[in-house]
Amino acid sequence: MAFELPALPYAGDALAGVGMSAETLEFHHGKHHQAYVTALNGFVDKNDALKGKSLDEIVLLSNGKADLAPVFNNAGQHWNHILFWQALSPKGGRIPGALETKIVGDFGSVDAFKEAFKAQAVGQFGSGWAWLVLGSDGKLKVTKSANGSNPLASGEGKALLGLDVWEHSYYIDFRNRRPDYVSNFLDKLANYEFAEAQLKSA
Ligand code: MN3
Numbered sequence: 001m002a003f004e005l006p007a008l009p010y011a012g013d014a015l016a017g018v019g020m021s022a023e024t025l026e027f028h029h030g031k032h033h034q035a036y037v038t039a040l041n042g043f044v045d046k047n048d049a050l051k052g053k054s055l056d057e058i059v060l061l062s063n064g065k066a067d068l069a070p071v072f073n074n075a076g077q078h079w080n081h082i083l084f085w086q087a088l089s090p091k092g093g094r095i096p097g098a099l100e101t102k103i104v105g106d107f108g109s110v111d112a113f114k115e116a117f118k119a120q121a122v123g124q125f126g127s128g129w130a131w132l133v134l135g136s137d138g139k140l141k142v143t144k145s146a147n148g149s150n151p152l153a154s155g156e157g158k159a160l161l162g163l164d165v166w167e168h169s170y171y172i173d174f175r176n177r178r179p180d181y182v183s184n185f186l187d188k189l190a191n192y193e194f195a196e197a198q199l200k201s202a
Contacts, residue, residue, distance in 0.1 A: 002041045003055065005034050006082055014090045019184040024172045029085065032168050036077040043071045055079055056152060063153045076148030080129055080162055087161045089191035099196035106140040113142070114186045117163075120144040121182040127166040130182070132195060133157040134202050158202045160195040 008029055013022040040058075044050045050058055050071065058075040062068035095103065095110060107113040113132075121130035124144040131143045131150070135157040143156050151159045163185050170181035 002044070003037050003078060005029070005037050006085065008085055010088075010090055015088060015189065018090060018092060018188040019173060019181075020088065020189060021173050024169070027172070028164075028168055029081075033078070033081040036074045036081065040071070040074040040078055043074065047071070055082075059150070059152055063149075072153075073148040076150055076153060079152065080148065080150050080164065083159055083162045084164050086194050087163070087191050088185075088189050089193070092185075092189040092191050093187050095192040096196050099192055099199060102140060102199065113140075114183075117142045117186060118179065118182050121163055121165050122179050124165050130163045130165060131156075131159050132161040133159055134199060158198065160198040161190060161192075163190075 008025065012025050012029075015025065016022055044053075044058075049061075053061070055075060055078060058071065059079055062072035062075060065072070100110065103110055103113045107116060117130060117132060120142045121144065124130060124146065126146070128144060128146040129150065131145065133141055133143055133151045133156050135141050140160070141157070143151060143154070145151070145154060150162070151157055163182065165178060165182070170178060174181040174184075
């Protein structure tokens, strides 16, 4: 069973009013994410060790193996973007009560969480991701990863939110202003309802 590009959980122009244009989604979902899926399926076709494995299994078995680096990069990016589309919402930015209580308990305040997340997202040199993660100690933390890696591969915990900071994710709408893209995500675009659902299912 080949991996497939998931449909967006909203219309292609649904995020235009909150900082992500239809053009960005058309390229990012329709071209970039599709390319990762196509490449991953090509690798699976040629490698019996990958056939029949779930996406999580392929991420974990290719992690850290030099000869499987192209597999890891594309599987990781497929995993990351599946989460990313769900982490965005046309009605984003509003933090529901249970998650807010948890954020205040673990970071001190919502503002402190946003500052910490922004520091990770802006501080990731080059391409990568910033994450809100539930660690194995039961506490929320913010992390970053390079290129296609993620909290599944690093073992840092369960991802509640992920923000793509590859230039293809913000260059059409924010040009080189990554800090503005990150602030817009935290204040207007982030689907904290999804993050809270991830927290409750952990
Ligand atoms: Mn991307």
